[in-house]
Structure formats: structure tokens, C-alpha cells
Amino acid sequence: xxxxxxxxxxxxxxxxxxxxxxxxxxxxxxxxxxxxxxxxxxxxxxxxxxxxxxxxxxxxxxxxxxxxxxxxxxxxxxxxxxxxxxxxxxxxxxxxxxxxxxxxxxxxxxxxxxxxxxxxxxxxxxxxxxxxxxxxxxxxxxxxxxxxxxxxxxxxxxxxxxxxxxxxxxxxxxxxxxxxxxxxxxxxxxxxxxxxxxxxxxxxxxxxxxxxxxxxxxxxxxxxxxxxxxxxxxxxxxxxxxxxxxxxxxxxxxxxxxxxxxxxxxxxxxxxxxxxxxxxxxxxxxxxxxx
Amino acid sequence: xxxxxxxxxxxxxxxxxxxxxxxxxxxxxxxxxxxxxxxxxxxxxxxxxxxxxxxxxxxxxxxxxxxxxxxxxxxxxxxxxxxxxxxxxxxxxxxxxxxxxxxxxxxxxxxxxxxxxxxxxxxxxxxxxxxxxxxxxxxxxxxxxxxxxxxxxxxxxxxxxxxxxxxxxxxxxxxxxxxxxxxxxxxxxxxxxxxxxxxxxxxxxxxxxxxxxxxxxxxxxxxxxxxxxxxxxxxxxxxxxxxxxxxxxxxxxxxxxxxxxxxxxxxxxxxxxxxxxxxxxxxxxxxxxxxx
Numbered sequence: 001x002x003x004x005x006x007x008x009x010x011x012x013x014x015x016x017x018x019x020x021x022x023x024x025x026x027x028x029x030x031x032x033x034x035x036x037x038x039x040x041x042x043x044x045x046x047x048x049x050x051x052x053x054x055x056x057x058x059x060x061x062x063x064x065x066x067x068x069x070x071x072x073x074x075x076x077x078x079x080x081x082x083x084x085x086x087x088x089x090x091x092x093x094x095x096x097x098x099x100x101x102x103x104x105x106x107x108x109x110x111x112x113x114x115x116x117x118x119x120x121x122x123x124x125x126x127x128x129x130x131x132x133x134x135x136x137x138x139x140x141x142x143x144x145x146x147x148x149x150x151x152x153x154x155x156x157x158x159x160x161x162x163x164x165x166x167x168x169x170x171x172x173x174x175x176x177x178x179x180x181x182x183x184x185x186x187x188x189x190x191x192x193x194x195x196x197x198x199x200x201x202x203x204x205x206x207x208x209x210x211x212x213x214x215x216x217x218x219x220x221x222x223x224x225x226x227x228x229x230x231x232x233x234x235x236x237x238x239x240x241x242x243x244x245x246x247x248x249x250x251x252x253x254x255x256x257x258x259x260x261x262x263x264x265x266x267x268x269x270x271x272x273x274x275x276x277x278x279x280x281x282x283x284x285x286x287x288x289x290x291x
Numbered sequence: 292x293x294x295x296x297x298x299x300x301x302x303x304x305x306x307x308x309x310x311x312x313x314x315x316x317x318x319x320x321x322x323x324x325x326x327x328x329x330x331x332x333x334x335x336x337x338x339x340x341x342x343x344x345x346x347x348x349x350x351x352x353x354x355x356x357x358x359x360x361x362x363x364x365x366x367x368x369x370x371x372x373x374x375x376x377x378x379x380x381x382x383x384x385x386x387x388x389x390x391x392x393x394x395x396x397x398x399x400x401x402x403x404x405x406x407x408x409x410x411x412x413x414x415x416x417x418x419x420x421x422x423x424x425x426x427x428x429x430x431x432x433x434x435x436x437x438x439x440x441x442x443x444x445x446x447x448x449x450x451x452x453x454x455x456x457x458x459x460x461x462x463x464x465x466x467x468x469x470x471x472x473x474x475x476x477x478x479x480x481x482x483x484x485x486x487x488x489x490x491x492x493x494x495x496x497x498x499x500x501x502x503x504x505x506x507x508x509x510x511x512x513x514x515x516x517x518x519x520x521x522x523x524x525x526x527x528x529x530x531x532x533x534x535x536x537x538x539x540x541x542x543x544x545x546x547x548x549x550x551x552x553x554x555x556x557x558x559x560x561x562x563x564x565x566x567x568x569x570x571x572x573x574x575x576x577x578x579x580x581x582x583x
Contacts, residue, residue: 021408021504022408022410022411025405025408025410026410026411026412029402029405029406029416032402032420033420035473036422036423036476037419037422040422106328106329106332107329109326109329110326112322112325113322113325113326114326117319117322117323119319129333131568132338140337140340140341140344141340141547142344142347142553143340143344144336144340146343147335147336147339147340162332162336163332163336164336165328165336166329166332168337195321196318196321196322197321200325274421275418
């Protein structure tokens with residue numbers, strides 16, 4: 001009897017101690033989370049600031065008297081663009097969808113033999129790929145321009161899509177994930193007479209679904225907000241992207257508000273995508289790290 | 292007779308191994324053909340431009356005459372080494388990484404350990420700590436270019452709550468803290484994954500032996516996830532070396548825009564890449580004994 005009493009006392013004390021721990025953790029993480037959220041909050045506040053608050057010195061972080069004037073300004077600017085605004089939107093959506101589809105397709109196809117066929121030299125290849133990650137992209141800019149010109153990609157939709165398809169980061173992530181899948185599944189498939197193509201489409205692709213979502217999330221921002229390609233490679237206005245159009249808004253004090261609104265609008269699709277896919281992303285990241 | 296049978300069996304065995312080998316090889320080739328599109332892209336849009344930039348780093352090309360510029364040997368590299376502003380930028384970039392990497396990895400490990408605990412709202416916190424990765428492409432560059440009177444976002448926050456906050460943190464210090472927190476998202480996730488791989492039974496055992504949380508961390512968690520600490524250090528090193536806000540990067544972009552100094556720019560970027568590769572190699576060699 002006495003023994004039980006002591007046990008209960010002990011348990012109670014343990015519970016209490018853990019509760020203090022949980023509170024401390026929650027407080028610390030809340031502070032961290034606030035800092036992580038700051039850029040987002042700043043962006044939202046900025047988009048609703050009236051002109052005099054945008055140029056206030058010293059600048060203010062939060063908005064005092066919010067206004068939607070920036071958004072109506074943006075609407076006015078879009079109505080007088082060179083090409084109809086819907087064309088920019090269509091270009092960006094088309095390029096993003098096509099790029100992400102091809103990226104995932106080519107990436108998953110490449111990671112399958114790299115992970116499941118230990119062909120001679122697969123390690124060397126993988127090392128080359130990971131080393132290439134380290135190189136400064138800017139240095140290869142001008143040779144890349146010449147190559148794109150020679151291939152006739154300049155001034156077409158292809159220049160947005162093709163050069164970025166062989167993405168080392170994506171291959172790395174997909175391969176790490178496929179490494180988690182036991183070889184025996186593929187061997188079983190082989191014994192049942194599946195061809196390589198069937199092994200890839202029927203086994204590897206469905207198992208890689210979470211990894212595909214992660215690749216999409218991580219690359220979406222880059223292609224959606226890509227204004228540099230349009231500036232460098234595209235001369236015809238009807239092939240330029242929304243992100244490029246947003247950069248043309250800037251410049252001039254009068255349009256700073258519209259630019260802040262545009263920046264907020266440009267980030268919204270990425271955030272919505274992430275919220276929709278977040279459970280899958282977390283899952284992949286949790287797996288890709290484990291060797 | 293017996294000899295003949297043995298010989299026949301040997302032949303059969305030989306034939307069989309030969310056949311299975313060729314079958315395996317055929318499957319391997321079939322699988323390899325899946326890599327062709329990716330490899331072509333890698334070759335054409337990454338490797339060939341890189342190789343050309345090595346070549347260019349030994350020439351003094353102009354924009355109209357990139358391939359047939361004058362061969363200058365190591366002159367571009369000499370210029371890179373002699374020019375004090377380049378040396379200073381490279382030094383600055385390395386110093387930045389030196390202090391940033393341990394802070395980023397330490398912070399990430401701390402947060403990951405906390406996020407591993409059971410407490411209400413854990414999932415929401417995990418998502419929030421990942422948000423900077425999504426924002427990074429579009430917004431971060433906007434936020435950092437948005438220097439109204441060269442005051443960054445963080446000092447704006449500090450100045451908006453004048454008094455206590457600004458006395459507590461100088462503007463520069465808070466900016467550094469923010470940078471570290473924002474650049475540790477991926478590291479946090481890698482650590483979270485690593486922590487999940489530590490078997491619970493180890494914790495149970497030492498808990499029975501009376502180890503407290505502090506001892507559990509130093510004697511179980513840290514030794515178990517040490518390979519991931521090293522992986523994260525390398526990741527953070529690479530991340531800070533190729534960061535667009537790095538002083539070397541801004542010099543490179545400047546040289547590119549001028550156009551005429553393309554040979555020097557190529558030399559600088561190769562010089563810088565070699566230095567970073569050597570740093571990472573040294574780091575790997577030093578930490579090899581902790582890798583399992």
C-alpha cells in the first residue's frame with residue numbers, strides 16, 4: 001500500500017517536471033517561430049502601407065493606417081501594360097507547370113538507375129553531381145548564353161524550361177529517398193517478369209510521390225519568380241513572364257506601393273502550395289536525411 | 292564417361308553464368324537509358340559551360356570574341372591574387388562562413404532537439420521553421436534589396452520599438468541573428484530526421500540508470516547523430532560559400548556586367564571554388580574519425 005502511494009507521488013512529480021519543460025520549450029520555440037515569420041509579416045504589412053509610411057524615416061515595421069490603394073494602383077498599372085496582363089499570367093503558369101512536370105519526370109527517371117542499378121561508376125557520377133552543386137553559377141553564365149543561342153532556345157518558351165531540367169539538388173534528394181526503398185521490392189517485381197520501364201512506373205514512381213512533392217515545393221519559388229531569364233534571353237514582349245512584369249513596375253517613387261503589393265501577390269502561390277503539401281514535404285525531409 | 296559428364300556440366304555452368312551475366316547487363320543498360328535525358332542536360336547546360344569557363348579563365352576574351360581571345364596564361368589568376376579588393380572579399384567570405392557555420396548548426400541542433408519533444412502544436416512549429424526556405428527565392432532578395440536608407444528589416448523592427456529593444460540589440464547584431472535563424476531551416480529538418488533514427492531503447496536504458504536530460508543529450512544523442520552534425524556543417528559551408536549576398540558573389544556579378552573583364556571573373560570564380568573545395572576537404576579529413 002505504502003509502496004503504491006510513493007509510486008503515485010513520484011509519477012505526479014515527474015508529470016509536473018515535464019510540464020515545466022514543455023512550457024519552456026513552447027516559449028522558446030514561439031520566439032524562434034516569430035522571427036521565422038517576420039519576413040512574411042513584413043511583406044504583408046508593407047503591401048498595405050500608404051505612401052507616407054513607405055518612405056517614413058526611420059522606417060516602421062508594422063503598418064499604422066492600412067490601405068488597399070497599393071492594390072488598386074497595381075490594377076491600374078496592369079491595365080496599361082504592353083501585352084495584355086493575362087498573357088504574362090498565362091506565360092508564367094504555362095512555364096511553371098511544364099517545367100515542374102518535366103523536372104520531376106526526368107529527375108525520377110535518372111534517380112532510379114542511380115539508386116537501384118549499382119552500375120560501374122555510379123559513385124563517381126554522384127560525386128560529380130554533388131560537386132557541381134558547389135560551383136558558382138554566375139561564372140558559367142556567358143558560356144551558357146552562347147550554348148542557348150546555338151541551340152536556338154533564345155526567345156522561345158524553351159529557354160525557361162530546358163536549361164534547368166538537369167537539377168543536381170533534385171537528383172540528390174530523389175536518390176536519397178529511393179535509397180530508403182528496399183531493393184527486395186524491385187527484385188520481387190523482376191521475378192514477376194516486370195520490365196525496367198514497369199519497375200520504374202509501377203514501383204518507383206508511386207513510392208517517390210512524397211519526394212516529388214518536395215522537389216516541386218523547393219523549385220516552385222525559383223521558376224515562379226524567375227525574372228532573370230526573361231531579361232537575358234527574351235526579346236519579344238509576349239514571351240515574358242509575370243515576374244519580369246513585376247520588376248518593370250519598380251523604379252520611381254510613385255510606384256513603390258504597387259511594387260510592395262506585387263511582391264506579396266507573387267509569394268502567395270508558393271505559400272498556398274506549401275500549406276497544401278506540407279505533410280508530404282515533412283515526410284520526405286525526414287527520410288532523405290537518413291542513410 | 293564420368294570425365295565427360297563433369298566436362299559437360301562445367302560447360303553448362305559456364306554457359307549459364309554467361310547467360311545470366313548478359314541478362315543482368317542488359318537490364319542494367321536498359322535502366323541506364325533512363326538516365327540519358329538527365330545526363331544530356333547535365334552535360335550541355337552544366338558541365339560544358341563549366342569547362343568553357345576554365346578555358347576562358349586563361350584567355351582575355353571580349354564579348355564579341357569569346358573563343359578567340361588572346362591566350363594570357365595565368366595572368367588572370369595573377370590579377371586575382373594581386374588585386375587587394377578580391378583578396379579582401381575572399382577573406383571576408385571565409386570569415387563569414389567561419390562564424391556562421393557553427394552558429395547555424397548549433398542553433399539548428401538545439402531547435403531540432405526541442406521540436407523532437409512531445410508538446411502541443413509541434414506540427415505548426417515545424418512548418419513555421421520551414422517557411423524561410425519557401426520565401427527564400429522571391430522574397431528574401433526583395434527584402435534584402437529593400438534597403439530604405441540602408442536599414443535592413445531587422446533594424447526597422449528594432450527602431451519601431453524604440454527604447455528597450457534597440458538598447459538590447461544593436462542593429463547589426465539582430466540582423467546577424469535573423470540571418471542565422473533564416474538560413475538554418477534545412478539543417479533543422481536534417482537534424483529532426485537524424486533524431487528520429489536514434490532508437491528509443493537507448494534512452495530508456497540510461498533513464499533507468501538515472502541519467503538526466505543533459506547527460507542523455509551528451510552521451511546518447513550527440514554521439515549517435517554525429518555523422519549528421521558533420522553533414523550539416525558541410526551543407527552550411529556550401530550554402531554560405533555560394534550565397535548571393537556573399538562579397539565575392541557581388542564582385543563576380545559586377546565583373547560580369549562590365550563584360551570586358553570576363554577572363555578575370557572566370558579566374559576568380561575558379562580560384563574561389565578551389566579554395567572552398569579545399570576547405571571542405573580539410574573539414575572532412577579532420578572529422579573523419581567521427582563518421583561511422
